[in-house]
Amino acid sequence: MAPPICPQQPPCYVRKVIKSAIVPVAGYGTRLLPATKSQPKEMLPVARKPIVQYVVEELVANHVEQILFITGRSKGSIENHFDHDPELMRLLNAGNKQDLLDELKFEELQAHFFYTRQRFQKGLGDAVLCGENFAGEEPFVVALGDSILGLHGDSGTVARMAGLFESRHASCVIAVEEVPREETVHYGIVQVAGAEGDCARVVNVIEKPRPEQAPSNLAIAGRYVFSPLIFDMIRRVEPDPRGEIQLTDAIRLLCEEGRRVLALKLAPAEKRYDIGNFPSYFETFVEFALADPLYGERFREALERLLAKESAAHPAR
Ligand code: UTP
Numbered sequence: 001m002a003p004p005i006c007p008q009q010p011p012c013y014v015r016k017v018i019k020s021a022i023v024p025v026a027g028y029g030t031r032l033l034p035a036t037k038s039q040p041k042e043m044l045p046v047a048r049k050p051i052v053q054y055v056v057e058e059l060v061a062n063h064v065e066q067i068l069f070i071t072g073r074s075k076g077s078i079e080n081h082f083d084h085d086p087e088l089m090r091l092l093n094a095g096n097k098q099d100l101l102d103e104l105k106f107e108e109l110q111a112h113f114f115y116t117r118q119r120f121q122k123g124l125g126d127a128v129l130c131g132e133n134f135a136g137e138e139p140f141v142v143a144l145g146d147s148i149l150g151l152h153g154d155s156g157t158v159a160r161m162a163g164l165f166e167s168r169h170a171s172c173v174i175a176v177e178e179v180p181r182e183e184t185v186h187y188g189i190v191q192v193a194g195a196e197g198d199c200a201r202v203v204n205v206i207e208k209p210r211p212e213q214a215p216s217n218l219a220i221a222g223r224y225v226f227s228p229l230i231f232d233m234i235r236r237v238e239p240d241p242r243g244e245i246q247l248t249d250a251i252r253l254l255c256e257e258g259r260r261v262l263a264l265k266l267a268p269a270e271k272r273y274d275i276g277n278f279p280s281y282f283e284t285f286v287e288f289a290l291a292d293p294l295y296g297e298r299f300r301e302a303l304e305r306l307l308a309k310e311s312a313a314h315p316a317r
Contacts, residue, residue, distance in 0.1 A: 018063070018138075019066060022068050022131040026071055031276055032276070032277065046273070056082065058155055060110060061154070062162070078115075089101070124246065151291055161264050173225040175224070188248040190202045200218075
């Protein structure tokens with residue numbers, strides 16, 4: 001009998017640590033223009049923090065120790081954000097502003113940061129390839145810099161993926177979430193064979209299929225674990241009609257070679273917040289602001305006031 005894809009009993013997710021993560025942040029973010037004209041979309045605030053801070057805090061909480069950002073022009077503020085600012089510290093200390101100093105605690109995150117530039121924005125696959133020397137011979141995580149996992153980024157998915165990668169000797173583990181059928185055209189969609197619980201073997205990946213062509217409604221959720229084999233696959237990928245090297249094409253090559261590619265569903269309480277377009281940015285901001293421990297309640301009251309005013313002015317809406 002074939003071994004199960006992922007036995008449901010412990011030690012299904014043998015707790016293994018993958019120390020390195022690549023965070024691509026080099027894209028132009030054109031769908032968020034003009035907000036992204038001269039600032040990275042990954043630095044747009046969601047409630048009180050920039051998006052990429054949630055991503056980094058999530059990775060560190062999932063035992064990642066070193067992070068390579070794939071950056072580009074106009075992305076310098078990301079580097080500044082994770083750097084120490086002694087002048088600001090002095091100012092806040094002198095003013096005895098302990099509450100504000102607490103907001104800068106993330107500067108002490110136990111991670112080493114590295115930066116390299118993707119010189120031409122030739123797609124996500126090309127961005128990941130820029131991390132080849134950083135990854136070396138070790139498996140690594142890829143976390144999209146514009147996607148938050150879980151409310152306030154408190155997801156344990158990456159550690160579960162790392163455990164699955166080790167225990168199942170996989171070449172790749174992809175985080176996936178269910179999306180409505182009519183929305184498959186916005187995502188990379190996986191085709192799976194034989195799901196067991198929240199794990200499944202991936203046999204194909206299709207970039208942005210129309211609903212009638214989508215093999216499932218499982219969308220790639222912005223987190224991956226790869227063996228270094230992926231770099232050879234990326235090199236073999238032909239550019240798409242827009243000249244971009246797609247990461248999904250490289251994963252498809254892994255599947256075609258018979259390598260073990262697994263999908264792991266996000267936990268039911270978790271959600272992927274993809275902040276690539278304005279509707280999802282607005283919605284994410286409001287959800288995080290409502291859940292803010294300090295200002296959430298006041299924001300809820302303001303929102304209710306605004307909505308009541310709006311429905312009084314436009315009763316037919
Ligand atoms: P997206 O495809 O959503 O980003 O990539 P984009 O190209 O910036 O978006 P639009 O279509 O112009 O609005 C997801 C992640 O991959 C990074 C992006 O910065 C984003 O965090 N990325 C994308 C790169 O690092 N390099 C690329 O060439 C493309």
